[in-house]
Amino acid sequence: MRVFVTGASGWIGSATVDELLAAGHEVVGLARSDTSAASLDAKGAQVRRGDLDDLDSIREGAATADAVIHLANKHDFNNPAVSSQAERAAVQAIGDALTGSGRPFLLASGVVGLAQDRPATEDDRSPFHGPESPRGGSENLALEYVDRGVHTVSVRFAPTVHGDGDHGFIAILVALAREKGIAGYVGDGTNRWPAIHRSDAARITRLGLEKAPAGTLLHAVSEEGVPTREIAEAIGRGLGVPAVSIAPQDAQSHFGWIGRFFGMDCPTSSARTQELLGWAPSGPSLAQVLDTGSYFRS
Known part of the structure; x- marks a missing residue:
């Protein structure tokens, strides 16, 4: 598949690009700097210039790909509203570009806040809705596109990807x-x-692209x-x-x-993710x- 990856030079994204290329996929990575572009080019990935605020570039990248993996995030913890707004806008741009196509759309989400007094599981729906919520309610927004013909899969990463x-x-x-x-x-x-090792996080993302049904919630967690x-x-x-x-x-x-x-x-449990993907932690x-x-x- 030709896979458009946002956050392609980031911590998880760069490992995911390596994983995709090794599996024979063609990768187009979003790069906001010359350094990021050079790194992607050296790996054999194609480069699309832009950043999380460049919605036109994101839309075009999504529209011309067989699948999208959205891993970019501003991570502005001192002003989380800025990150949340940008995240929601990017997810909407991708979802609109893929509407009716049946193509895969994987996005990064998190496991914090899913459950109380017990381990969270893949059955737990995100409590975050709307633009004012954490991450702009992006997971629930993306899942709404399943009914609009988008093959949405949410990859919920552990807070520690080491x-x-x-x-x-x-x-x-x-x-x-x-x-x-x-x-x-x-x-x-x-x-x-x-927690999860970076190599396992990348592997789950690639397997989720290849195997997960639309609407799936995956837990990228190796240590509960x-x-x-x-x-x-x-x-x-x-x-x-x-x-x-x-x-x-x-x-x-x-x-x-x-x-x-x-x-x-x-x-957080990842038992169902491991069973669905045939994956076990190795990192x-x-x-x-x-x-x-x-x-x-x-």
């Missing part, structure tokens, strides 16, 4: 621990974060929930600093914006990657 070179949540926690001289966790640290105290202790070992409990009321001041997430308990666990020391290089 690996060598990660600049996401774990890298931010490492930077905070280095700055403050302690590796913090919230309360007793029994709240759990799902790693206690945050264990994460902090591993960071502490890596930096040679103590792991310390942070009172819940102090989480925001200690961690900044990431404190809103790090104190949440969001265990290293979060603890194994932390023990390699890759997150602690200066």
